[in-house]
């Protein structure tokens with residue numbers, strides 16, 4: 001990508017805030033996502049990685065072990081494993097054990113398909129492993145609409161198995177959509193019922209998500225509902241860095257109010273391609289490949305793309321906005337995949353500038369062609385049928401702001417959740 | 424294992440007079456600004472934002488008290504208060520422990 005041009009090269013400041021330091025990147029990522037396979041038993045309508053079929057070039061067991069060895073050398077303490085559905089890899093549980101034995105803690109995301117009572121018991125007995133179950137509706141109706149028939153029952157069964165096996169603090173991970181914003185209390189109740197922690201994330205127009213974003217992304221008034229709900233439940237709910245674009249609704253939020261892509265965040269995909277962010281799987285954000293470019297460390301530290309991303313970015317149309325400090329123009333991937341300029345407002349800018357920009361583009365709006373797609377060629381029996389769902393009417397009920405607890409904890413995953421920026 | 428430290432209740436003098444060490448479950452990763460400390464037990468990540476603080480934390484185990492570790496690290500005495508506060512925060516997160 002060509003965002004470098006003639007920006008003055010700024011040197012990393014000495015001291016300064018943590019945010020300024022993050023802007024210039026770290027020696028190793030702190031929010032590393034590793035997608036182990038593009039294969040998946042489901043075909044979610046909004047899959048960020050357009051998964052479905054395994055790629056024949058996927059890393060072998062030995063290659064995966066070598067990646068883990070390298071992460072250990074780089075002191076990447078924690079990796080978020082996803083897919084596809086990672087647990088369908090026959091060597092998945094072996095790789096989890098291998099990572100943990102090499103000081104790389106694991107959190108993996110799953111739709112629950114392999115979480116039998118036996119597996120749940122094994123997980124409960126294993127240290128440094130976190131499990132995140134995806135559920136995008138608090139009822140089967142809303143969930144299966146996007147994730148496909150039967151997926152609600154699978155997820156709930158997995159949660160139950162974990163809970164009954166004594167696994168503590170699983171994460172219930174929800175992508176917030178127009179259809180489920182009205183169910184936030186119910187999601188929380190499900191999480192509580194199974195001793196899990198609720199994690200809410202933002203729907204981004206990545207992968208197949210681009211095709212359904214217009215239909216699924218929360219409406220402007222729902223963004224406000226979401227923000228207020230987060231403020232009211234700040235402590236007990238994880239959000240990743242998902243919602244910093246909502247900060248202009250209230251006070252400036254602590255945590256990583258910054259797009260971490262290529263700076264502290266990145267993705268390793270199933271064939272070893274390294275992208276700036278799990279939501280930016282596109283050639284534009286491809287930094288290199290760890291097999292052909294001399295390993296992950298070389299890519300992380302030497303890629304030209306990452307060097308560009310670690311330059312302070314200009315705010316473009318956002319720089320004059322009074323909220324730029326906390327919002328910073330929002331999410332790079334959301335802009336890119338909706339066809340908006342990277343240095344302008346987020347498509348969900350709470351001031352409405354994103355919508356204006358999208359409208360302004362009109363017929364000129366060009367969505368970037370996807371550069372990889374592992375969707376099944378023939379729909380399987382689990383493909384969701386996206387029939388129209390009614391919006392829940394009760395979304396406004398009982399949701400008021402007023403608590404000071406800030407909703408956002410830094411970055412995508414838990415290692416940053418309790419961080420102490422002052423030390 | 425030493426008891427969880429009531430470091431919040433210690434006066435600055437007490438804190439500086441005690442002997443500390445990096446927790447055994449903590450790993451330090453060098454970064455351009457200092458270091459990142461990761462606690463494998465409570466999975467907390469803390470950023471040590473000054474190279475001097477990193478040197479100090481590493482030096483704690485070799486000195487009879489934090490005061491002499493500070494002196495050995497070359498931190499000017501008028502800044503000790505700030506470092507004591509940082510140590511207090513690190514102790515509260517179990518990043519450093521009394522020994």
Ligand code: SF4
Nearest residue numbers: 259260261277331333
């Ligand atoms: S703001 Fe968007 S592009 Fe940046 S790290 Fe977060 S999800 Fe990725």
Ligand code: SF4
Nearest residue numbers: 318321327345346349
């Ligand atoms: S104009 Fe830009 S910085 Fe301001 S709120 Fe909108 S997206 Fe955020």
